[in-house]
Amino acid sequence: MSLANAVSPLTPPKTGLRLQKQFSWARAREAGVRAVLLGCASLSLLTTLAIVYMFLTEAVYSVTPGTTAFFQEVSLWNFLADTEWSPQFADKHFGILPLLCGTFVIAGIGSLIGLPIGLAAAIYLSEYAKPKFRRMMKPVLEVLAGIPSVVYGYFALVFVTPYALRPIFQSLLGIDVDIFNAMSAGVVLGVMIIPTVCSLSEDALRAVPRGLREAGYALGSTKYDVSLKVVVPAAFSGIVASFLLAISRAIGETMAVCIAAGQMPRLSLNPFRSMETMTAYMVGASLGDTPAGTIEYKSLYAVGFTLFLITLGMNILANWVMNRFREVYE
Amino acid sequence: MTIMQSFTELVHQRQQRESAKRNRPVESEVTKLDVRNLNFFYGEKQALFDVSMTVAERAVTAFIGPSGCGKSTFLRALNRMNDIIEGAHHNGTVLLEGQEIYAPDVDVVSLRKRVGMVFQKSTPFPKSIFDNVAYGPKIAGQRNHKGLSEIVEQSLKRAALWDEVKDRLQDSALALSGGQQQRLCIARALATNPDVLLMDEPASALDPASTSRVEDLIFELKQNYTIVIVTHNMQQAARISDWTAFFYQGYLIEKDHTQKLFTTPKKKQTEDYITGRFG
Amino acid sequence: MSVPTKLQEPHLARRHRIDKAFEWVCCGSTWFGVVVLGMLLLSVGWKALTWPPSKAKLPSSPVATVEATSSSAPLSTRFFSSYDSRKPREAGILAAIWGSLWLIVLVALFSVPIGVGSAVYLEEYANDGRLKRIIQVNLSNLAGVPSIVYALLGMTAFVKMFGFFTKDEGKSLVINLLFTTVDVPLPFDRTLISGALTLTLLVLPTVIVASQEALRAVPSSIRTASYALGATQWQTIRYQVIPAAMPGIMTGVILALSRAMGEAAPLMLIGALTYVAYTPGDITSVSDIFKNPHGLLDAPFDKFTALPLQIYQWINHPRAEYGHLAAAGIMVLLTILLLMNTVAIVIRHKFQKCTRW
C-alpha cells in the first residue's frame, strides 16, 4: 500500500478560505445563458401572440388607419348564414357554409375510415402482437406518418379515384364519380390519420395496468372480451383524446384534400362530386396572387381564423380529456 | 457485552495500525465544520431537529443511525446539495472554517469545489474514464492537456484505481465494475482538490473485497482531507472513523470519539442501537 | 355436472370464433397501412418509370421528334440537372432540390438552437411555476395548429412584415460584415428566408417537445454528481446533460426536419409557387460554393422553389406528361425522407442499446 505515500499532495494546503461570490466571467455567463434560454422559451408565446394579432387585425378589426378588416366589410351573419362562397365573382358571396360542409364531409369520411382502423391496429399491437412484430411495425407506421401530404393527394388522384372508386361506384353501382371528389380525399385522409390514432391509442391501451387484464382472464374471458370490455373502456378517455387530435389534424390537412377534392365550393353531401375545404380555398386563393387589401385577400384571414378556432377548440378538448386520463393512471 | 468487546477490539486494532504508520495523534482537534442548531425541512416535513455538531479537520467522522433518521440530509446540508431539492429549507448555521455557508453572498459553486461529495450509488458520467476524472478540473478552467493528465493520474492513484485502468483511460466508465466505478467517483471528487470529502454510504453497494479497498483508501485520505462518512455498517464505522455521531429520528443523540461511543455510550438509545436491540 | 358443460360448449365455441374473428380484423387493420403504403409506392413508381412513353404512343408532332433526341427518362441524371421547363421532356428538379436543401439547412440552423434552448429552459431552469405551465400548454396547442395557419402567419409576418415597410417598397437593408456586405430586402418578400422562418415556426413545437423528452430521460444523478464537483448549472447542462440527451434530440430533430421537408402548403401561401429557373445564390454544385462564396450569403434572399412545390405544380399541370414528372419527383422526395427516417431510427436504436444508466 504505497499508493498515497507515493503521491505528493496535489497542492499545498489552502490558506484563507474565500467562499464569497465575486464577479467572474463564469458568473456573468450563467446569468447571460439563462436570459438567452428564457428568450428562446418565450418565442413560442410570441408566436401565439403573433397569430392572434394577425387574425384580430386582418379579420376582425383593423388597427391601421384607412384600411378595414374582413368583418368590418362583411357582417358575421352573412359569413355564417349565406350559403354561397364566391369571392372571385362579380357578385361576391362570403358564406362559409359550403367550405365548412366540404371540410366536414371530407374529414368525416376520413374519420370513418381512419379511426376504427387505427384503433383496431392499436388493439392488435398492444394486446395481440408479439413484441418483435410491434418493433417491426412501429417504424412502418412512422414512415406512413412521414409521407408528405402532396404525395397522398397524388395517390388519390392517380390511384384511388380511377382504380378503386370508379370501378366500384361508377361501373358497378352507376354513380357518377368526378375526377376530383370528396371520397378519394376522405380515403387518403383516413390513411393519413391512422398513424396518429394508432400510436396515441396504443399508448393509452398500454397504460392500462396489467392487473386489470389478469383479473379479466381469471374470470374466464377470451382475449376479445378482455380487449373490448376491459382494456378499451379503461383506456377510453385516452382513445377519445387520440380521436379528437386525429380529427383536428384531418380538418387542418391541406395539400392532399386540395389536390384530391378540387376547388369547387359546394353545399352538398354527395361525396362523389368535387368539393372545397377551408384549407383548399386558402391555397387556391394564394395561387391567383390576390393583391393585398382586396376583400378576397382578407377573406383568407377570415377562413383561416375559422379554421384556427375549430382546430384549437378540438385540441384543447383533446388535451383536457388526455389530462383527465393521465390523472386516473398516474 | 460481547458486542461491545468486539468493537473495542476493532478500534484497538485500528489504533495500532495507525500509530505504526505515523506519529500523529489519532484525532486532530482543529474544527473544520461547525454546525449550530440546524433545523431542516422538506416542505412541511421536518427532517432534522436542532442539530449542533463540530467536525474535526483531517479526521474521519462517521454518521450512524437507523434508516430515515436524517444522516443523508445532514450530510447534504454540509455542501448545500439540498439546494437542488424543491421546497427544502432550513434554519440554523453551518460554518466552514468559521464562514457561514448559507450566507446570501456565498457562491455555492466554489463551496462545492471545497466540499466534495461521493454518493451511495456510483454515478459515473457516460463518458471515458479520463473525461470523468478530468471533468472537475476542466470546468474549473484547467485547459492544458498535460496538466489534466497529471491530475487524472494522481487522482486515480490516490483512489487506488490507477493500476487497474491506466491502460484503458479512454474506455467508457460504464464498463467498469461497481467497485471500480465507486473508486472512480472518489477519484473524480479528489480531482477537484477539495478540503472536505462527504461520503454517503460509499461502500454499501460493494462486495467485501471492494469495500476493504475503499476503507483502506479512506484511511489513507484522511491525512490530507477532512472526511465525513455515512454508514450502516457499525463495524465499518469502528474500523475507520475517529469520531462517530449517532442520529435518531432527526435528532443528533450523541457524538463522541469512536472508541468512547462504541465502548461507553452515554445515552441509552445509542447503546441499544449499537448492540442491535433496535434499528 | 354434465348438463351445464353440454349447454356451455356451443356457447364457448362461438366465443372462441368471435375471438378469432376479432383478432383477424385487428391484424388486418394493422396490415392495412402496410398494404396502402405498398400500393402507393407501386403506383407512384410505375408512373415514374413508364416515362417517356414509346414513340408510337406519342402524337407525331415535330416537337416530339426533336425532343426525343435530347430527352431521357425522369429518373436519369438529366432529370436532376435541369430546371423546370415548358417541355416535359426537358424538365428537371435542379432548382427544387437546391431549394429544399437550402430550406432544410436554414430550418435546422434556426430551429435546433431555439428549440433545444427552449427545452433546456423549460426542463432545467424553469421551476414548476405559472410561466412554465403557460408555455407548456401553449406548446401543445401550437403543435396542433394546422400548417396552413402557419403559412398565413409566415405570409403576414415575414413576406409582408405586417405592412410595416410598405412605404419604402423595394428598399433593402445593407448589412456590412467587414469583409463583404449583404442586401437584406425589407420586408423579406417571397424569398428563401421567409420560407425557412415559416417552416421553423411550424417545426419548433415538435423540436421542443422531443428535446424535452430527451432531457427528461437523463437521470438526475448525473446532474447531482456534476454539481457535487463544483460545476455551475450551465456547465452541468453543457457538458453532461445535453451530450447525454443528444441522441434523443437528434432523433426528434431529424423527424421534425423531414416533416418540414415534405410541407408544401406553407410555402405555397408565402408565394413560392412560381416558375424558378435558377438555384439560390446560383450555387448548383459544391464547387460553386468555392468559386462564388458570396452566393452563400445571397442565397437566403433569393426567390426559390422546393421539391413538394415543384411536385404540386406538375400534378396541377393540364398536360398529362407532367403527371409522370410529378411521380418521378415524388420518388426523389420519398427517397430523401426515407433516408432521414432511417437515420433517425438507427440513432434511436443505437442509443437504446448502448446506454444503461
Ligand SMILES: Nc1ncnc2c1ncn2[C@@H]1O[C@H](COP(=O)(O)OP(=O)(O)OP(=O)(O)O)[C@@H](O)[C@H]1O
Ligand atoms: N427529497 C426529499 N423530499 C422529502 N422528504 C425527504 C427527501 N429526502 C429525504 N426525505 C425524508 O427525510 C427523512 C430523512 O431522510 P434521509 O435521506 O436523510 O435519511 P437517511 O438517514 O439517510 O436514511 P438511509 O439510511 O435510509 O439513507 C426521511 O424521513 C425521508 O423520508
Ligand SMILES: [Mg+2]
Ligand atoms: Mg441516506
